[in-house]
Amino acid sequence: MPDWIASCWAHLRVLDPSGTDEIAAADLIGHWNPVNLCVGGIEHAELHLLYVRFISHFLADLGVTHREEPYRRLFNQGRIRAPGSDDDPQDGFGPRGPRVLAGDYLDKHGADALRLHLLFMGPPQDHVEWNEEGLRGCARFLQRTHEAILSRVGEGRFVSRNVLVAKHLLIRRVSRAIRNFRLNKAVSAFMEFVKLLRGDQLTPEEVDRQTLKTFVILLTPFAPHMAHELWEGIGEKGNLDEEAWPEHSEELLQPTDVELAVFVNEKLVDRLTVELDTPKNQIIDLALQLDSVKSITGGKPADRVVHVPDRLLKLLFSDESTTPDSAAEDPPDDSPQDSPQDSPQSSPQQA
Structure with a gap:
């Protein structure tokens, strides 16, 4: 028998190498078959693996094994090439x-x-x-x-x-x-x-x-x-x-500490690190004391709070209760402004 065909059922024969009447005892094949892992190069996929699967299906048809596929998992390792190859x-x-x-x-x-x-x-x-x-x-x-x-x-x-x-x-x-x-x-x-x-x-x-x-x-x-x-x-x-x-x-x-994303309405404004299992009320108090939050809310309590443990805290305010600094610093473009030409100027004589 050619060695390439004998190797196709070697994983069964090694279970009972001293047996003379059968490939291996039925109880051993039932306990150990199929093989959990087969490791081989990808070049075997078109040759050896094909032959092994053919023999395995053939033995299953004869009742020698109870499963057609020989392996539960196949892993193909790569090659180590010489430099420049x-x-x-x-x-x-x-x-x-x-x-x-x-x-x-x-x-x-x-x-x-x-x-x-x-x-x-x-x-x-x-x-x-x-x-x-x-x-x-x-x-x-x-x-x-x-x-x-x-x-x-x-x-x-x-x-x-x-x-x-x-x-x-x-x-x-x-x-x-x-x-x-x-x-x-x-x-x-x-x-x-x-x-x-x-x-x-x-x-x-x-x-x-x-x-x-x-x-x-x-x-x-x-x-x-x-x-x-x-x-x-x-x-x-x-x-x-x-x-x-x-x-x-x-x-x-x-982890003993977790980091929460802090939102004011739908805007991410800061991140807060607290100890694991910190009470919700304490987390809210800490978030409200953040300078980035106070600059938007003016230190006012939130109208509603959404807390996802270990992930985020969302402070929800009505439009009237938030006083963003950006609104005070950047007036709307359509607000009336006096141009230098229109502004009243007093002359020294008028003064």
Whole structure:
């Protein structure tokens, strides 16, 4: 049997490789089929994927499987092109153009830096151009990460709210990036967190050991060699690969302040920042004290108020109750005005 046709049902065979009478046991196929995710280049859409779907429909007709389609989700990754190349075939380099060989960079920069750079180059479904400068940047980032984490070992005495929020935000961003195949966003989140650790905003005492531990666990799929070294460096003895994935608290990440747009009638005049769950009456009082509002209303209370929590406050006035400054400063064009020629002038003799 040609290997290309055998690969069309390999995802079933791996469920029960020792079986001799059937592709796989029916209970295993029922439990694991269909495959949740298939990752492959777009070039497979017209070849391998077509064959796999044909075989899957054929096996469903025979009653071997209970679903015609083999995969729940298909993801096509992009290509990494050598600098100056394009997607067209090039003479002398085969159908895919000049190669970028990972082995040329492993000894120079390390596997973790190379892996991180590949993930950080852009969304995995896009074609990107190889850039060694970005690889050097990732290597420098890992060095800064190593220093930032180990320099805080044994220094933490408590965890501040700022650190706690930053940690849970990191958990959420990395977890979502993995689920959504936006792995470059996860690398960005790591970089922002390390920048926070290295900055002057946090004291050594307010970053506890649990924060460092959580960071290392999250880093493991992206830079496993560095993560295992840091795991030992912060004093952990357990198996890093068996640690549970951290979970974030949505309640903790809710903002403590909200910004409201303040309208007078239908005109946006200002924005007001208040604490979350501030009572409506207090918000109205604060809005009426804004200089931009008082210049229009003269400090008078609104005839009616429309409040959309956490979004806007609309102060509604009748035409008579508002005294906009613009009306006082800019009279209508048709108001009678004396021209210099018509205005009475008194001569010195008349005076």
